[in-house]
Amino acid sequence: MMTPEQNFMRKIEAEEKIEPKDWMPEAYRQNLIRQISQHAHSEVIGMQPEGNWITRAPSLRRKAVLLSKVQDEGGHGLYLYSATETLGVKRADLIAAMQSGEAKYASIFNYPTQTWADIGAIGWLVDGAAIVNQVSLQRTSYGPYSRAMIRICKEESFHQRQGYELMIALAHGSPAQKAMAQDALNRFYWPALMMFGPHDAESAHSAKSMTWKIKRETNDDLRQKFIDQTVPQIEFLGLEHPDKDLKWNAERGHYDSGEIDWQEFYNVINGNGHCNRQRVEHHIRAHEEGAWVRDAMTAYNAKQQAKTTEQRQAA
């Protein structure tokens, strides 16, 4: 007879998915709750920097595309909250943890969207980096997370193409538009690289997550994929690469790149980026402004239920 733990590890090694009702180590459950809810919060907080340009989108087509993209992100947030709830936690508690700063969301959303080109840069680079990570997570060991990733990846690839297409329009536009595109690339390139997290040696949660196959590839390997795929995309746009140390390494078959500013990385992660406070305050404000609506819904449902019970008793 195998112990539950041995059976769990057998499944992990055999690439069988772990499902909500299966036995799992408590640390595995906690690790998943942390990672999936962080992912859900990222989708929801990510609605703000892009939402910042919905009312200023420069054509009706772009406005519709951006609205539906931000709406999709809300939808991703919903699936991911549901996936987290399969682990025995409540969405309200997860949201409270994010609002108190106890739970994190992707640091990239603490950078401001200053110009219209930032919307293109986010679609292209930020969604692009997210996809590299998420494609790998389609093979994650927890069933509900893996299935959410498969669904989300399809929509994210669509967003990435739309973002890149927006950048093409700017890069091929007037000199001012091209400068706007270059500026957005310069500001978002490095933060996009930071999305893969610290170097493997420094990564707090990596080793255990790899053993349990929650994570399937290391931060540095995923980051390298993204660096390599982005070079020809920048060339096609006719823009300058923001990394002046970038060089093809024939021996490795990859690009070597300049070092990330890790001080900035930790500064933003620790809550001191441009928009950390603004993002959380915005979320809290919308949540508090909506409290009377949620209360009214609860009260109305209770009244309806009481009426139904009364009718049943009378009958």
Place this chain on the structure above:
Amino acid sequence: MSDFDLKAATQEYATRLGDDSVVLGHRLSEWTSNGPFLEEDIALSNVALDYIGRARMYYTYAAELAGNGKTEDDFAYTRDMREFRNLLIHELPRGDFAYTMVRQLFVDVFNTHYLPELAKSTDSTLAGIAQKAIKETRYHLRRSHEWALRLGDGTEASHQRMQRAIESLWGYTHELFDADPLEAQLADAGIGVHNAALRPAWLEQVSAILTEATLTVPKDDWAVRGGRVGYHTENLGHMLNDMQFLHRAYPGCQW
């Protein structure tokens, strides 16, 4: 009217309907990331998208009739406030959630009666747009009806917010049923709709919903008008400042 006049009038009419749609769609889009909970945030964005979609269809048709190389975006992004012809109710600020849902209820019930009439238009493009929009409006009304009940018959606080929104929006509903000579002539020609004839059915349905929601139907003792002649509230100028910013800052660019 001669054929030429009819074409010009139809173009003007399509522009007005496009203005109604783009302005309301914009207001609804201001809810994105500000909704009372995630599901509702998504639903409001959906309704906003439907209206932006309508604006694009109406403007594209107006551009086609103008035949001078203009596009949908010229209508939305290069005209100043006084040239916009939307009815005022659409441009009022998003307000709180009660205000948005009451406005939506009034407009959704109106469209429930208006669009089936427009769908009978002898102008096949306008009829086609109306056909598509009817389906969306059915879903919109299901939502605004449900919200009227939940908020009207929810808590004391939600009831008060709803009643206040009804009182402050009621005077803007009269304009929905007006017709200037252009719209009257288009209706006579079988292209437009006799809006005034829709009011009894609108009032009956709105009253039934408000009563069901324990809310009070206001008296008809005030009305504000002017959208169809470009006499707007102060709100529209600020909306256009946002909406048209890039076109103003970088004239003549493609986006």
